[in-house]
Amino acid sequence: MTLLEVQDLNVHFPTGEGTVHASRNISFRLQPGEVLGLVGETGSGKSVIGQAIIRLLPSSAQVSGHIYFSGQDLTGLSESSIHALRGCSISLIPQNPSGALNPVMMNGQQIAEIFETQGTQRKTAVETSWELLAAVGLVPAERIAREYPHQLSGGMRQRLTTSIAIARGSTKLIIADEPTKGLDYHARETTARLLREISTEKHAALLLITHDLYLAEHICDRIAVLYAGEIVEIGYAEQIFSKPIHPYTQALMKAIPKNGLVPLAGQSPSLMALPEGCAFMDRCERQTEKCHQEHPLMTQENIDGGVRCHHPYCA
Amino acid sequence: MPSPVLCVTGLSKSYGHGNIFSGISFVVEKGATLGLFGLSGSGKSTLGRCIVRLEQPTAGVVTMLGYDLFSLGSKKLRELRPSFQMIFQHPEISLNPSMTLAESVAEPLMVHKELKQDEALNYIRSLISKVGLRDEHLARYPHQLSGGEVQRAVLARIFSLKPKLVVADEPTSMLDVSVQAQVLRLMQDLQKETGVSYVFISHDPDVMSVMCDHVLWIDDGTGVLFDRSEFVDRVRTQSR
Amino acid sequence: MSEEVTTNPGARKIIAAQSTDHSTKRWIRKIRKRLGFQVCLVLLGILVIAALFALLIAPYDPNAIDLKQKNEDPSSAHIWGTDYLGRDLFSRTLFGAQTSLLIAFVTVACAFAAGTAVGCVAAYYGGVVDEVLSRCVDLFLAFPGIIFSLALLGLIGAGILNMILALTVSQWATFARFMRGNALSIKNLEYIQSARTAGLPDRRIMMRHLMPNAIMPVLILATLDIGSVILATAGLSFLGLGIPPGIPEWGSMIGAGKEFLRTAPLNVIVPGLAITVVVLLFNFLGEGLRDILDVHDEQVIPG
Numbered sequence: 001m002t003l004l005e006v007q008d009l010n011v012h013f014p015t016g017e018g019t020v021h022a023s024r025n026i027s028f029r030l031q032p033g034e035v036l037g038l039v040g041e042t043g044s045g046k047s048v049i050g051q052a053i054i055r056l057l058p059s060s061a062q063v064s065g066h067i068y069f070s071g072q073d074l075t076g077l078s079e080s081s082i083h084a085l086r087g088c089s090i091s092l093i094p095q096n097p098s099g100a101l102n103p104v105m106m107n108g109q110q111i112a113e114i115f116e117t118q119g120t121q122r123k124t125a126v127e128t129s130w131e132l133l134a135a136v137g138l139v140p141a142e143r144i145a146r147e148y149p150h151q152l153s154g155g156m157r158q159r160l161t162t163s164i165a166i167a168r169g170s171t172k173l174i175i176a177d178e179p180t181k182g183l184d185y186h187a188r189e190t191t192a193r194l195l196r197e198i199s200t201e202k203h204a205a206l207l208l209i210t211h212d213l214y215l216a217e218h219i220c221d222r223i224a225v226l227y228a229g230e231i232v233e234i235g236y237a238e239q240i241f242s243k244p245i246h247p248y249t250q251a252l253m254k255a256i257p258k259n260g261l262v263p264l265a266g267q268s269p270s271l272m273a274l275p276e277g278c279a280f281m282d283r284c285e286r287q288t289e290k291c292h293q294e295h296p297l298m299t300q301e302n303i304d305g306g307v308r309c310h311h312p313y314c315a
Numbered sequence: 316m317p318s319p320v321l322c323v324t325g326l327s328k329s330y331g332h333g334n335i336f337s338g339i340s341f342v343v344e345k346g347a348t349l350g351l352f353g354l355s356g357s358g359k360s361t362l363g364r365c366i367v368r369l370e371q372p373t374a375g376v377v378t379m380l381g382y383d384l385f386s387l388g389s390k391k392l393r394e395l396r397p398s399f400q401m402i403f404q405h406p407e408i409s410l411n412p413s414m415t416l417a418e419s420v421a422e423p424l425m426v427h428k429e430l431k432q433d434e435a436l437n438y439i440r441s442l443i444s445k446v447g448l449r450d451e452h453l454a455r456y457p458h459q460l461s462g463g464e465v466q467r468a469v470l471a472r473i474f475s476l477k478p479k480l481v482v483a484d485e486p487t488s489m490l491d492v493s494v495q496a497q498v499l500r501l502m503q504d505l506q507k508e509t510g511v512s513y514v515f516i517s518h519d520p521d522v523m524s525v526m527c528d529h530v531l532w533i534d535d536g537t538g539v540l541f542d543r544s545e546f547v548d549r550v551r552t553q554s555r
Numbered sequence: 556m557s558e559e560v561t562t563n564p565g566a567r568k569i570i571a572a573q574s575t576d577h578s579t580k581r582w583i584r585k586i587r588k589r590l591g592f593q594v595c596l597v598l599l600g601i602l603v604i605a606a607l608f609a610l611l612i613a614p615y616d617p618n619a620i621d622l623k624q625k626n627e628d629p630s631s632a633h634i635w636g637t638d639y640l641g642r643d644l645f646s647r648t649l650f651g652a653q654t655s656l657l658i659a660f661v662t663v664a665c666a667f668a669a670g671t672a673v674g675c676v677a678a679y680y681g682g683v684v685d686e687v688l689s690r691c692v693d694l695f696l697a698f699p700g701i702i703f704s705l706a707l708l709g710l711i712g713a714g715i716l717n718m719i720l721a722l723t724v725s726q727w728a729t730f731a732r733f734m735r736g737n738a739l740s741i742k743n744l745e746y747i748q749s750a751r752t753a754g755l756p757d758r759r760i761m762m763r764h765l766m767p768n769a770i771m772p773v774l775i776l777a778t779l780d781i782g783s784v785i786l787a788t789a790g791l792s793f794l795g796l797g798i799p800p801g802i803p804e805w806g807s808m809i810g811a812g813k814e815f816l817r818t819a820p821l822n823v824i825v826p827g828l829a830i831t832v833v834v835l836l837f838n839f840l841g842e843g844l845r846d847i848l849d850v851h852d853e854q855v856i857p858g
Binding site: 042154155187213251262263264265 | 355461463491492493499522524525
């Protein structure tokens with residue numbers, strides 16, 4: 001059975017200066033054990049989707065659509081029910097590990113307290129925390145458990161927040177929000193490997209939210225490319241990277257240093273003033289009159305693969 | 316044979332409990348780009364700041380345009396300052412938050428050439444349009460603009476002084492992929508036009524191999540020099 | 556509001572980009588949301604105008620003694636009654652406001668100017684300069700304010716100018732230390748370093764780059780300090796120091812009126828309430844400003 005199904009998710013933020021349409025018409029499916037990447041640049045609305053699923057959006061957010069987790073509609077659940085799911089079946093690896101860790105609590109304790117609040121004996125909780133630290137490669141675990149977050153490097157803190165997220169063991173869905181932000185290429189590689197291992201070993205699905213294309217290429221099974229709040233292309237990772245069919249995806253791939261560092265002129269549109277037609281048309285070399293007038297829809301109904309464009313490149 | 320723009324010999328920096336780097340030596344010719352590559356904490360940013368005299372090394376000599384940088388008197392230093400500049404990693408704090416872009420971009424020129432703001436902006440009109448900034452950008456404050464726009468304003472500000480050397484400390488690591496391409500291409504265009512030399516600091520091997528002719532790899536406090544192809548090979552073998 | 560979209564940095568940047576006049580419009584909107592702050596501003600406005608135009612508004616000469624009308628209850632002739640010498644309490648309170656506000660504003664302005672200058676210079680130059688200046692600041696901070704003012708006034712004698720001097724001397728060090736801390740926290744930021752690499756002169760860097768960006772919290776401190784200075788002034792003049800007898804001042808009114816506390820309490824209650832209300836208003840102003848500025852986060856998180 002499909003683990004996560006998002007149907008027509010829309011997230012708006014009304015503000016004093018207009019409404020910010022952060023996410024529009026978001027639909028995708030995630031199978032158990034699968035790794036799906038939500039890839040996009042600043043202003044694409046990708047972070048909002050992850051927060052909407054786990055219901056950590058600010059109270060001013062207006063959310064519509066459905067989010068089915070193991071068949072259950074999350075959008076209708078009470079706060080306490082969602083709270084029970086969080087950390088148990090659905091975990092979040094937050095964007096800023098330094099901000100997510102308590103600076104005056106020892107590393108091991110940050111993991112152990114999860115078990116202690118459930119009633120586990122202190123000794124057992126501590127030993128489990130050592131195991132989890134070792135599992136994410138933070139060794140020697142006993143020494144690191146007694147240290148504090150500020151004594152760890154950026155990459156190590158990332159691993160610590162990852163181990164906190166998977167501590168419960170019952171996690172079926174891990175949402176990783178920009179896990180390689182600010183990490184150098186070496187820490188990025190080890191983080192990528194760690195995420196892939198965890199997903200495989202725990203048989204947990206991973207929803208990876210990132211703008212790091214290297215990471216997306218190396219660990220995702222499928223990728224959804226976001227632009228101006230919408231999914232513009234979704235498909236298998238190999239296809240997205242080797243033969244992208246949406247003009248934006250193509251331009252994005254060409255901008256990678258390895259692929260020629262071809263700049264993409266212009267900027268993504270303001271989420272408050274979206275055009276009627278296609279959001280990408282101003283920067284697209286294939287734009288026509290139709291693109292100005294008609295907002296393109298996703299081509300395929302089965303939402304496992306598709307493209308949102310009037311004139312996609314041929315596959 | 317024209318003398319190199321920058322010559323660093325035996326540069327070391329330590330912070331009491333240990334060396335950050337020691338014995339670093341390299342040369343940067345006119346119009347060339349040297350990369351400083353290393354992992355987080357390798358000291359490459361500190362090295363960059365020493366080169367532009369924002370930090371004091373513990374030992375070694377930095378020869379900038381033929382002058383010993385750390386024995387210059389304040390008067391001569393102020394004269395020479397415009398020739399070597401630095402661009403930083405975090406766009407959101409690279410410009411004074413209480414000044415508009417117009418004020419920030421015009422300021423160095425206003426001070427050095429004793430011009431008024433309008434005169435200074437006029438003087439660099441073509442540079443401003445080259446970096447892709449329009450009047451509506453210039454009227455705004457830094458926090459109202461994207462990272463890419465800020466870095467472009469920083470480039471306009473720096474190049475208004477016609478520098479001979481620019482140290483770029485991870486200028487695009489906080490930017491999106493497509494914006495990174497814009498900014499890096501712009502830096503390359505400016506180099507072709509003005510003949511400026513770059514010391515390019517980064518931890519991203521792909522960016523390094525595109526931007527730099529030579530790379531100084533800083534590991535464990537020491538630097539090893541590679542040319543472009545050697546560097547690419549070395550990165551590949553390291554990833555195993 | 557933009558501050559509520561902190562979890563979507565991309566959106567926040569875009570919202571900010573829409574407003575062309577970023578500071579004034581945003582501040583007006585923030586103030587409009589806070590009714591309490593608006594009320595406070597209005598009341599303070601009334602107070603300041605009343606104090607400024609005391610000469611025009613006051614129905615009587617505050618020093619006009621009329622022993623036939625002493626300790627009268629409030630009436631249509633004297634809306635707040637009279638004191639133990641028959642002087643109109645309303646007029647005396649108005650002129651007292653003038654005195655208190657004058658001393659408070661000038662003192663805080665001077666202490667603020669001196670303190671921020673010293674703090675900024677100490678932070679910017681560091682090293683020996685910082686050491687010397689910080690030790691000076693420490694020296695002044697070591698003396699309890701009131702005792703210092705008392706001693707100084709004892710030395711130089713009474714008078715409004717001397718009062719201002721004494722209070723400034725006891726206050727400036729707090730501003731210096733606070734400003735130094737703020738300036739240090741931004742000194743190593745990239746835009747300050749850019750100003751140095753651009754070869755801008757030190758004075759320009761301090762005045763245009765360091766100070767404007769470090770000064771906001773110190774301004775809030777200044778607002779809160781106004782209340783403290785009003786209280787200090789009242790305290791000193793209650794003790795009979797500082798203010799010459801001919802000038803009405805709330806503290807000295809309480810001092811002189813305290814023996815009538817049971818028989819004609821208005822002598823004490825009116826100036827006492829005046830002090831309380833005014834100090835509270837300035838404290839609310841300071842807290843309100845801090846609240847507005849806290850939420851007003853200029854640092855955009857890279858998204």
